[in-house]
Amino acid sequence: MAALYVLFSEKLNKYYVGACTNLERRLYEHDIGHSKFTSTGIPWILVYQETFDDLQAAKRRESQIKKMKSRKYIEVLISSVQ
Template sequence: MAWVYILYSRKIDKYYVGACKDLDRRLYEHNLGHSKFTSTGVPWELVYKEEFQDLILAKRHELKIKKMKSRPYIEGLIRKGSL
């Protein structure tokens, strides 16, 4: 199983879209500031998650969301919710 997830930082008012196999571990890493972008927005809050059969499918969906480059699109996903 794999996940597409969206995190939100109130501190910088930004969303972060990612895909992974271990959602709890990945959220923990983001909140430790392991990546350059997410280190600026700690603490991150999980606002959306969607489960996929494997990481390949999850990565495809992650890229689809990122290609939209649209905050309203992301916020629409969150409103429809999968949390």
């Protein structure tokens, strides 16, 4: 199983979009500063996720969201599950 996820940092007021095969481990890595970009926004909150059969499909979806270059698009995704 793979996941597409969206994190939010209140500190930075920014979203982060990523894809992985182990969401729990990846969230932990973000919150300990493992990633250079996300280390400045700790703590991160998981606000959205989608599951996929494989990492390739999750990365395609990640790319699709990032190509939108739109905070509004991400916020519509998040509101669709609440």
